[in-house]
Amino acid sequence: MQTIADGAERERLLAILDFWHKIEFFIPYDLSSRIVSGEGRTVFWLHAKTLEDDGAALSRPAIPEEKQITGFTLFLGIFNKSEIADIRRHFDSVTADIAEYDDAERGDLDGDTCFASLQLSPLGEPMFETFSVSTLPWALGRVRKSGLSSLSHEAFADSKRQLSELLQNFRAQRHLRSSSSEDMVDQPIDANEILTLHELLCDWAGFASKHEKPIAAVEIRYRDRVEKPELISLPPPPDSNAIDADDEDESASVEDDIGILNSFFIEDIERAMIRVTHGDIPAPLRQYLTPLAREKRIDLYSEDGRRAIVRALHPGKLNRGRWLSEPHHAMSLIQQFAINSAIDDL
Structure with missing residues (x-):
């Protein structure tokens, strides 16, 4: 009897983790809230x-003379988040259980997202070590x-x-085209290269937006x-220009690593599954995936919930310091x- 109960518990937990695992690939990067003009x-x-008409030229808005550019962010492959709805039929087996949340979740599919982002220097040169890609377009292409x-x-x-590898080839081609330059400095990215990167990403993901964006x-x-x-010119410190071979290899490996643009917990979820x-279920994981009894839940929008928030955020519970990070990351x-x-609780 105990074995049957344990088996049912494993199946329940695995069903939750499997659904979460699949959903995680489809969490979009919220581009619409990210690119808002401001100060x-x-x-x-x-x-x-x-871009096709401009050829290699890349026009941009004029910046006031009293301002200086500190950098650019290029967001590639714009598409609407509503295209996620196309894969809903693949979740038919669970939609009956989540129908009550359908309308609320559908509202999260408003706005635009993108394939990838790339930082550019103040001169418009691509900084490939900053390249980050979203799991969403890849997942859409893969599921189809x-x-x-x-x-x-x-x-x-x-x-x-x-x-x-595709990006390394793209970067190598850029260097070949600029090989005639004496200083061998990367050139600003141009219109043709942006078109090439967009096509490269669509081919890689096996997905392209069906809407004109x-x-x-x-x-x-x-x-x-x-x-x-x-x-004031100062003499360089000893061996300041020397690059250790191990440091060079480490730098290259960092540049080859592509970041993730959106939320991504796939590896952790697979480890939990x-x-x-294997029947090795940590107590915190079991507790996290097990709903509280209704009488133990607190609605934070209720009067009891507000009192709970005030208790939890009492000034006496504030940390006396923090990591030296950006204030807006609080x-x-x-x-x-x-x-x-x-x-x-702990």
Whole structure:
């Protein structure tokens, strides 16, 4: 009897983890909220027809003379998040259980997302070590071709290695074209190269938007121009120009690694699934995947919930310091509430 109960518990936990595992691939990067013109930055859109007509030229909005550009972010492969709805039929087996959430979740599919992002220097030179890609377009192409069961961390890692090779080839071609330059400095990215990168990404993912959208967006960041003070020349420290061979190899490996643009917990979920399959279920995992009894739940929008928030966020529970990170990366109120509550429980 105990074996049957344990087997049913494993099946319940695996069903939750498997659904979460598949959904994770389809979490879109929220481009619409990311590229909003404001103080110190402006955004412009690039359409395929415009880029084709302009050839190698790449026009951009004029920046006031009193401002200086500090960098660019190029967002490649724009498409609407609503295209995720096309894979809903693959989740038919579970839609009956989540029908009540359908309308609320559908609202999250408004706005645009993208394939990838790439930082550019103030001169417009691509910084390939900053290249990040979203799992979403890859997952859309993969499911249409091979179904949901083909989604895995290993499959995505293999595809990411293929993309890394494609980008290395693209970068090598750029260097060949600029080989006549004496200083061998990378040239600013041009319209033809953006078109090439967009086509490369669509072929790699096996997915292209069925709606007519810009193929890229560019965020320009700028600040007030600062007069450069007169610099005093100092002798370089000993061996400052020497590059250790091990450091060089490490630098190359960092550049070859492609970042993930959106939320990504696939590997962790797969690790949890393996442990559950083997019957090794950590208590925190079991607790996290088991709904609380209704009488133990707190609606944070209720009066009791507000009192719980006030208790959890009491000034006496604030940390006395923090890591030296950007202030806008601070936790939200609910994130801090969750952490403080977990610390209290532990």
